[in-house]
Amino acid sequence: DYYEEILAALRRGESLFSCPLEPLMEEIGVELDNDLAIEVDDTMFDILDDDCSRTNEINPGSSTYPWTSIPECITQLLFSSPRTRFSEAQKRAVLDWATALGAKDVPTLYSIKKTQDRICDLVGNPTEKVCAKSGTVFYLNSVAKAIAKDYGNPLTRFAMWDYPEEGDGRMSQVHHGYKMMHDLPDDLSPPTVRVGINIFFVDELLQLSSMEYFIPKKFFEVKITPDNNAQTLALGHIVVRTDAGFSVDPERVLTPVLSFVQTFEDIKGHATEF
Numbered sequence: 001d002y003y004e005e006i007l008a009a010l011r012r013g014e015s016l017f018s019c020p021l022e023p024l025m026e027e028i029g030v031e032l033d034n035d036l037a038i039e040v041d042d043t044m045f046d047i048l049d050d051d052c053s054r055t056n057e058i059n060p061g062s063s064t065y066p067w068t069s070i071p072e073c074i075t076q077l078l079f080s081s082p083r084t085r086f087s088e089a090q091k092r093a094v095l096d097w098a099t100a101l102g103a104k105d106v107p108t109l110y111s112i113k114k115t116q117d118r119i120c121d122l123v124g125n126p127t128e129k130v131c132a133k134s135g136t137v138f139y140l141n142s143v144a145k146a147i148a149k150d151y152g153n154p155l156t157r158f159a160m161w162d163y164p165e166e167g168d169g170r171m172s173q174v175h176h177g178y179k180m181m182h183d184l185p186d187d188l189s190p191p192t193v194r195v196g197i198n199i200f201f202v203d204e205l206l207q208l209s210s211m212e213y214f215i216p217k218k219f220f221e222v223k224i225t226p227d228n229n230a231q232t233l234a235l236g237h238i239v240v241r242t243d244a245g246f247s248v249d250p251e252r253v254l255t256p257v258l259s260f261v262q263t264f265e266d267i268k269g270h271a272t273e274f
Contacts, residue, residue: 069107071105124149163189202236203216205267214236216234216235236253236255
């Protein structure tokens with residue numbers, strides 16, 4: 001048994017290789033058959049790791065839920081880093097290195113995979129595996145699902161930008177610039193804005209604090225205050241009530257969303273409006 005022989009050699013302090021190894025030439029994220037890793041059946045990790053037998057019995061009220069322990073959580077974050085990609089061989093090497101140095105509660109690769117599967121079952125997996133007729137395997141990420149997860153994450157939600165920003169020619173972020181402000185079709189712009197407890201929609205009649213009527217077409221932000229804080233404005237049409245009904249001015253005007261007072265549902269609730 002090569003595995004037992006290698007372990008015995010390590011206990012005796014012997015060198016496993018008499019010459020330096022050549023660099024492992026493998027593509028990041030792709031495991032090759034000749035990665036020099038010792039292949040061990042995954043079921044063996046049930047014996048090596050006591051936590052594995054409890055992976056399906058984690059108390060949802062635990063401070064580490066859905067992870068079994070803090071070390072497993074930290075290791076999962078490390079291996080899931082989008083900027084530092086680890087191959088399977090590299091993951092095994094990191095875990096073996098930590099174990100050899102005497103680190104406590106080092107998780108196994110098997111337990112990490114089981115936890116990853118459990119998290120995907122809980123929150124969903126935006127990545128879809130697709131196999132072409134030619135046999136080529138590739139993966140598709142759902143942009144909508146990924147954005148929804150970012151909005152649902154309290155750590156990333158407040159770092160996201162909801163509306164394009166008029167930057168006076170400045171272009172340092174994706175939401176800056178002329179294209180996002182003027183060339184983006186209206187139907188691809190954010191459809192709503194919240195003012196207080198009310199939610200206002202584009203292409204829907206509303207009433208301003210001046211008692212005028214207005215139909216917003218697009219929402220955006222601009223920094224025009226001395227403190228350089230962004231203010232949300234709406235680009236749309238003034239609507240005038242006449243004896244024949246409502247008349248929409250074809251010219252677009254700007255108005256701050258803080259001037260919105262009544263939604264279309266509120267207007268419909270007043271019989272005198274129609």
